Amino acid sequence: METQVGRSWRGLRLPALPGFYWLLIGLLYLPIVLLAVFSVNANTSLTLPLRGFTLQWFERLFETPALLTAVKNSLIVATASSLAATALGTMVAILLSRFNFRGRGLLTGLAILPLIVPYVVLAVALLVLFTVIGIDRSLVTIALAHTVVAVPYTTLIVLARLIGAEPQLEDAAMDLGATYPGTLRLVVLPMAAPAIASAWITAFTVSFDEFALALFLAGREQTFPVYLIGQLRFATTLPVLIATAVLLMIGTLTLILVADRIRRR
Amino acid sequence: MPGRPPAGAVPETVTAGADPIPATAAGRAPSRRPLNPRRATFWALSLPAWAILLSLIVVPLLFMFGLSFRPDLRGDLLAPFNPTLDHYRQVVETASWWRQLGLSTLMAAIVALVATAVAFPLAYFLAFRAGRRAGLYLILLLVPFWTSYLLRVMAWKLMLGTEGVINSSLAFLGVIDAPLDALLYNRNAVVITLIYVWIPFATLPILAALGRIDVRLHDAAADLYASPWQQLRRVTLPLAIPGLAAAFLMVFIPTVGEYVTPLLVGGSGGTMYGNIIQDFFLRAANWPLGSALSMIMLVVTMVLVVIGLRVVQPRRLLGV
Numbered sequence: 039m040e041t042q043v044g045r046s047w048r049g050l051r052l053p054a055l056p057g058f059y060w061l062l063i064g065l066l067y068l069p070i071v072l073l074a075v076f077s078v079n080a081n082t083s084l085t086l087p088l089r090g091f092t093l094q095w096f097e098r099l100f101e102t103p104a105l106l107t108a109v110k111n112s113l114i115v116a117t118a119s120s121l122a123a124t125a126l127g128t129m130v131a132i133l134l135s136r137f138n139f140r141g142r143g144l145l146t147g148l149a150i151l152p153l154i155v156p157y158v159v160l161a162v163a164l165l166v167l168f169t170v171i172g173i174d175r176s177l178v179t180i181a182l183a184h185t186v187v188a189v190p191y192t193t194l195i196v197l198a199r200l201i202g203a204e205p206q207l208e209d210a211a212m213d214l215g216a217t218y219p220g221t222l223r224l225v226v227l228p229m230a231a232p233a234i235a236s237a238w239i240t241a242f243t244v245s246f247d248e249f250a251l252a253l254f255l256a257g258r259e260q261t262f263p264v265y266l267i268g269q270l271r272f273a274t275t276l277p278v279l280i281a282t283a284v285l286l287m288i289g290t291l292t293l294i295l296v297a298d299r300i301r302r303r
Numbered sequence: 304m305p306g307r308p309p310a311g312a313v314p315e316t317v318t319a320g321a322d323p324i325p326a327t328a329a330g331r332a333p334s335r336r337p338l339n340p341r342r343a344t345f346w347a348l349s350l351p352a353w354a355i356l357l358s359l360i361v362v363p364l365l366f367m368f369g370l371s372f373r374p375d376l377r378g379d380l381l382a383p384f385n386p387t388l389d390h391y392r393q394v395v396e397t398a399s400w401w402r403q404l405g406l407s408t409l410m411a412a413i414v415a416l417v418a419t420a421v422a423f424p425l426a427y428f429l430a431f432r433a434g435r436r437a438g439l440y441l442i443l444l445l446v447p448f449w450t451s452y453l454l455r456v457m458a459w460k461l462m463l464g465t466e467g468v469i470n471s472s473l474a475f476l477g478v479i480d481a482p483l484d485a486l487l488y489n490r491n492a493v494v495i496t497l498i499y500v501w502i503p504f505a506t507l508p509i510l511a512a513l514g515r516i517d518v519r520l521h522d523a524a525a526d527l528y529a530s531p532w533q534q535l536r537r538v539t540l541p542l543a544i545p546g547l548a549a550a551f552l553m554v555f556i557p558t559v560g561e562y563v564t565p566l567l568v569g570g571s572g573g574t575m576y577g578n579i580i581q582d583f584f585l586r587a588a589n590w591p592l593g594s595a596l597s598m599i600m601l602v603v604t605m606v607l608v609v610i611g612l613r614v615v616q617p618r619r620l621l622g623v
Contacts, residue, residue, distance in 0.1 A: 066447040162580060
């Protein structure tokens with residue numbers, strides 16, 4: 039390792055560093071590759087050697103109504119909770135970035151609190167609340183819980199954009215006679231639109247993958263992760279679950295890559 | 304939340320100057336008028352935001368706090384009851400629960416420490432060595448984190464189980480006769496699985512901290528003939544501390560309350576404190592005792608987070 043005098047610093051020249059990165063990438067992708075392989079392997083038990091290529095698990099998937107219902111429930115919950123969390127997060131972000139008020143720190147803390155409270159505690163607290171005020175467990179209770187846990191993400195994503203924005207545009211709009219709500223609607227919201235879209239997709243994926251709260255708050259209608267946990271002990275359905283998983287993985291990844299592309303715009 | 308202003312502390316005064324914009328004399332005067340549009344907007348945004356956040360975060364925690372003093376679940380849950388400390392007494396007297404809480408905290412600390420230690424070289428590589436491809440490499444690292452948590456855990460089971468890929472390939476190759484069963488359903492399996500799933504996430508705050516280091520500091524250190532290791536120890540590491548601490552916290556907090564991963568890969572020996580809470584709510588139906596256990600977990604986590612935040616200094620990390 040030579041000392042680099044007179045040129046811009048490029049970090050420790052350890053050849054092991056890229057090697058370490060690629061080793062971890064390999065380890066991280068191994069299970070995902072395995073899932074993909076077993077989703078087209080013609081054997082009910084997930085053991086080597088492989089028994090040949092089949093698409094029957096993907097066909098079987100569409101003939102399992104309980105599974106399809108669970109996926110549909112997850113889509114409903116994720117859509118509702120992500121819309122609510124995005125609206126709420128955007129409101130909080132506008133308040134925090136555009137207004138000075140007493141309780142500003144408190145509002146910040148409140149919006150970030152779900153990141154700090156362990157999910158099992160939050161799940162217990164919400165279950166107690168819903169029981170005490172007489173709301174039965176259903177998709178609605180799951181959606182409310184998912185709204186809560188997504189709010190920190192949506193708030194922070196939109197807030198980062200609003201803080202980084204130049205205030206001159208809003209000043210100009212106001213100088214040209216726009217009302218304050220008009221300025222928000224015509225200047226601030228369009229300017230924050232990529233962040234808002236990215237926040238929505240983040241909230242959607244948070245909800246779609248969430249099970250620690252959903253296990254406590256699910257009634258008879260299950261979301262996909264809750265269904266998955268229930269089914270994991272039955273070995274015969276495993277290949278079908280893996281096939282579903284692979285499809286959902288492709289869907290989630292597409293959403294996330296789109297969100298990333300939008301945010302960078 | 305003792306020590307914090309009550310819910311009534313919802314903002315009363317609004318100054319017209321937006322935070323990043325210095326208040327102008329012109330902007331300030333109208334804000335005193337009752338129906339100023341800016342003030343109306345403020346209230347239209349504030350009221351629902353406060354109402355929803357308070358009723359879905361603070362109120363549930365208060366209800367749980369209240370329930371932990373209730374003798375039992377009989378009768379109307381909204382009716383007054385004789386508060387009792389029995390559940391807390393029972394928790395204090397049950398040594399196995401304390402041990403479980405200590406063990407869960409220790410497991411979470413080990414998971415967070417190892418994940419952070421593994422993530423540091425990754426973040427270092429991405430920040431200083433990856434060059435123009437850093438963005439691509441970062442996405443490559445994060446994709447596994449974005450795929451379903453449950454499925455990644457399930458995939459680990461596929462690899463580690465007695466009929467899993469490791470055992471069946473070893474048997475196929477004739478290396479072993481009987482499957483190795485030490486790989487799954489114990490405490491180590493829980494810790495290893497959790498480290499594995501958190502590594503990509505732990506990289507993010509460290510990368511943020513490294514990205515904020517002024518590269519001229521490294522140039523200066525190099526010009527002053529600091530050896531590469533001295534540069535790492537004297538320049539990079541001290542400046543990365545907020546990021547390292549943030550990574551530790553961001554892994555520690557969700558891990559200490561885990562109960563699903565232990566269910567899936569922990570077996571009977573690998574349970575965590577969260578599993579006790581889960582049992583009292585979903586199986587034993589002793590909610591008041593479960594609430595007391597939850598309160599203790601909440602307090603312990605909060606104390607650890609407050610200590611942690613002193614080190615992280617989130618404002619410095621975010622640069623706001």
